[in-house]
Amino acid sequence: MTFSNQSSAIEIFLNSHIQNFLDKDERLDFHFQPSSTLLNDPRSSKLGLVLNSRFEVQPKLAFSVKNKVSQKSLGILEVSTTPLGLKMIGSMQVLARMIEPKYAFILLCNQISKELTYLLADPQMRTKLLGYGAGKEIQLIELT
Amino acid sequence: MRIYDQISETRNSISNNILPFLRTSMNFVDNTIQTNATTLLLLDFEPTSPHWEIVRQIFGNSYNFQKGLIPQVVWSSSKQKQVQFMNGVLDTIGLCSKGGWLPRNGKRSKIRQRIYIQVVRNWKLVVDIDNFLREQFDIPIQTIDWGHPNIRDGNLVEHHAGNASAYAREHQLKIYPEYLSEFQFRLSHKQSLFKELLDHNLESGFSTKEDWFPPSKIKNYRAIHPDETNPRMIAEVRKHFDAFWQINLALGCRYLVNLASTAKNPEVFALTGDLTDSRDTAKVIKEIDSNRKQVSKPIKVERANAKSNTSKSRRSDELELATYPLLQKLFDEAIFQKDKNHGEFFITNYSTISAFMKDAPQSFIELFEECEDFKIRPDLVGFDKNRKKLIFIESKVEPLDLDMLGQLLAYCLVANPIDAYLVSTKGLSARLVSALSANPKVLEYGDKSAVKLGKFSEVGLDLYDF
Numbered sequence: 001m002t003f004s005n006q007s008s009a010i011e012i013f014l015n016s017h018i019q020n021f022l023d024k025d026e027r028l029d030f031h032f033q034p035s036s037t038l039l040n041d042p043r044s045s046k047l048g049l050v051l052n053s054r055f056e057v058q059p060k061l062a063f064s065v066k067n068k069v070s071q072k073s074l075g076i077l078e079v080s081t082t083p084l085g086l087k088m089i090g091s092m093q094v095l096a097r098m099i100e101p102k103y104a105f106i107l108l109c110n111q112i113s114k115e116l117t118y119l120l121a122d123p124q125m126r127t128k129l130l131g132y133g134a135g136k137e138i139q140l141i142e143l144t
Numbered sequence: 145m146r147i148y149d150q151i152s153e154t155r156n157s158i159s160n161n162i163l164p165f166l167r168t169s170m171n172f173v174d175n176t177i178q179t180n181a182t183t184l185l186l187l188d189f190e191p192t193s194p195h196w197e198i199v200r201q202i203f204g205n206s207y208n209f210q211k212g213l214i215p216q217v218v219w220s221s222s223k224q225k226q227v228q229f230m231n232g233v234l235d236t237i238g239l240c241s242k243g244g245w246l247p248r249n250g251k252r253s254k255i256r257q258r259i260y261i262q263v264v265r266n267w268k269l270v271v272d273i274d275n276f277l278r279e280q281f282d283i284p285i286q287t288i289d290w291g292h293p294n295i296r297d298g299n300l301v302e303h304h305a306g307n308a309s310a311y312a313r314e315h316q317l318k319i320y321p322e323y324l325s326e327f328q329f330r331l332s333h334k335q336s337l338f339k340e341l342l343d344h345n346l347e348s349g350f351s352t353k354e355d356w357f358p359p360s361k362i363k364n365y366r367a368i369h370p371d372e373t374n375p376r377m378i379a380e381v382r383k384h385f386d387a388f389w390q391i392n393l394a395l396g397c398r399y400l401v402n403l404a405s406t407a408k409n410p411e412v413f414a415l416t417g418d419l420t421d422s423r424d425t426a427k428v429i430k431e432i433d434s435n436r437k438q439v440s441k442p443i444k445v446e447r448a449n450a451k452s453n454t455s456k457s458r459r460s461d462e463l464e465l466a467t468y469p470l471l472q473k474l475f476d477e478a479i480f481q482k483d484k485n486h487g488e489f490f491i492t493n494y495s496t497i498s499a500f501m502k503d504a505p506q507s508f509i510e511l512f513e514e515c516e517d518f519k520i521r522p523d524l525v526g527f528d529k530n531r532k533k534l535i536f537i538e539s540k541v542e543p544l545d546l547d548m549l550g551q552l553l554a555y556c557l558v559a560n561p562i563d564a565y566l567v568s569t570k571g572l573s574a575r576l577v578s579a580l581s582a583n584p585k586v587l588e589y590g591d592k593s594a595v596k597l598g599k600f601s602e603v604g605l606d607l608y609d610f
Contacts, residue, residue: 037575054582056575057546086520090554094546097586098579111179115519119558121177121184128557 006079007033009109010061012143013077021103021139022065029072031063038062038099048072057095065103075103083113084140089129096132104132108142146340148333154183161330162235170195210265214272219280226280230327233273237262238329240337244318246286251349257341258286259324261317267378270315271395278399283323284355288392289316292377293369294385300367308371309502320354321345357399359389361417365435375509376502384436390414463541464523467569467600468493471524471539474605475565479526479535487528489537496521497534497559520555526563533562540566543573544597549586556589564595565607571599572608584610 010033018028034041038055047064049055059076066072076099078092084106096104112120120126130138158176162185166172172195173188189196206212218229239260248256263270270288277283289295296311297303321342329335366386373382380394393400393414407413408422415428468491480487492500497518501509509516511532526535536559538552544566556564572580580586580597587594587610598607 052582053578056579086554086558087551090550090552090557091547092550093553093557094550094586098546098583111181114179114182117177117179117182117184121186123188125558129554 006060006081006109009079009107009143010077013105013107013141014063017141017143018063021105021141023067025068026065026073027067029064029066031061033061034058047074049074054098057098059095063103073102074099075105076101077105077107079107079109081109083110084108085113085116086119086129089116089138092138093129093132096136096138100133100136102136104136104138106138106140108140112140146336148337150333151178151180151183153333154178154331157331157333158183158185161332165330170199212266213269214276219276223280227327230277230281231330233261234259234324234327234329235331235334237264238334238338240321240329240334240341242337242341248350248352250345253344253348255344256348256350257321257345258318259321259338259341261319262314263317264314267315267381267391268395270317271392271397273317274392275398277319278357281323281326283319284353285357286318286320286354287356288388289318290381290388290391291315292381292385292388292391293371293374294366295388295391297369298366300369303369303371311371312374312376312502320350322350356389358403359387359400359417362387362415365432368436374502375504375506386432386436387417389417464539465493467539467541468524470602471537471567471600474600475524475526475535475537478605480528486530487526487535489524489526489535491523492525493521493523497525500525515559518559520558522552522555528562531562534559536561536564538564538566540568541570542568543570543576544568545573545576546579549576549595549597552595553587553589556593556595560590560593562593564589564593565598566595567598567600567605569600572597577608580610 014028014031022028030046032041032043034044037058038044038047038049039051039053044051044055044062047062060079061077063075063077064072065075076095078088078095080088088106092104092106119129127137130140132138155176155178163174166187170187171189171193175186175188177184177186189199202215202217203212204215206215214229218226221229239262241260242257244258244260245255246258247254250256261273263273267290270290274285274288277285291311291313293303293311296313302308302310321338322345324338325342329338364386366384368384372384375382381391383394385391385394389397389400393404403419404410404413407419409425411425412421412423412428413419415425415432421428472489472491475489476482480489490500497515497520501512501515504512508527511529512527512534515534522536523539524537526537528535536552536555538548538555540548548568549566552564552566555561576597584594587597589595596607597610598605600606
């Protein structure tokens, strides 16, 4: 499926799909597309974070989820409109390692590049490229 | 015209045909990964699984498609098992396409369709398949199209057009479908198309059994190609050939070896295909050399021009390109003390490391064999011969930011270089300094390695400490 712009892809994902990727007792709490780094965008205060200089990053979308006991967790999302390659995986790795969100999604509006497909087929390489600490993994989400 | 949905048919065939077949004799966990261009079927065995042990025993060290041959046990198996083996070969590397026809005189058509078996890199497997089909099934092979410069670009047309490596594609065995009717593709779209091509040939009424073996005498000679000794090709074929079957002979085709033993001069037979020529070999070589020189003059590969052309297409990066020679000099001095026996930095931004290795010296290929799989493109790569390790350099002319770091980090996660440098003439952006100061672990990769950041000028290189 192709999308006219990134925002429409994000909207569809938030409205129809995100719940499938969250823990059962979690619900989407708040989201926004930062106009600056998370540290400088005033809306970041609603994410329930203690902001410091690690948050000098600007993902395409930042969101928080809340569980039954009102505990908040952070998520970030990037959108790939061209075939997903190593470069974007690297950018997301840096973002995810830097701010350690519970969820790091890459929304695919296009396919995964042939080279990356081969790399990800190797379980060890997949863990290296997508893992970002304590069992967490960047999730590649294809909207179909 | 019928249109096949290859993506969905491949997916469905794997689920409905291939996996149930495999599960009749093996236990494994499967995973299928699919894009528009690629489908990967992964079978994951428990390390202690007896089925995995059987697979290991059958294939031995032939664990990848680049070097694996038809296992010995298959050669001596029952006909039923040999058919199943070929079914697997056809599913994976068999190609049915209406574009593979030849002009031939049939009773009702002048188009004779062919099936291709396409083999990437693995030269000896091609001869293995040829000999296997001949010996076990009495199947004629119409011809073989080798990915060798003399065969694919015998008149240097592609070379002169600037496509110097156009020949370096898969090898193709070409077979008429009427000889493959006892086999079956399990991928449904391939089987349907195979049936179409088979029916066409049967209805067309072709009667001749074409086979490249025994080979014809060589009448036309090929131009001398600059890539004839390309180290990317296996040693047996790094030489000049005037006909495709000479490659089969060089690779040990048992039919040709037997035939050559009946020649009056086997060496002359290998050069000309003439079984009756008893002349002195040196005399024949002299005559052939003269013929080849008439076809064309040797051409030198202009590597420097090739780089320059690539650079021209990246005018926006001219400033960055200008930094590469300086960095090459700086790092050669700092890390290898200008001793090429210790190691050497190369500018590699114009191609992937894998493509760069294609033209690298043989000594490099032996030391850094794993590099042939790296489809990544760092600006400069240092080859440390003592440690058999790589060193990556990414150069920028803007202040370094998180995206630039991400690019190099991804390269590092793939190739695990011993060192990796992200350097700029402008140093680091304030945001990157701020973020990394709070969480320098972002720079880490592999086992205790970390990307190093720095600022450089003609005077030298300063590294930042996080």
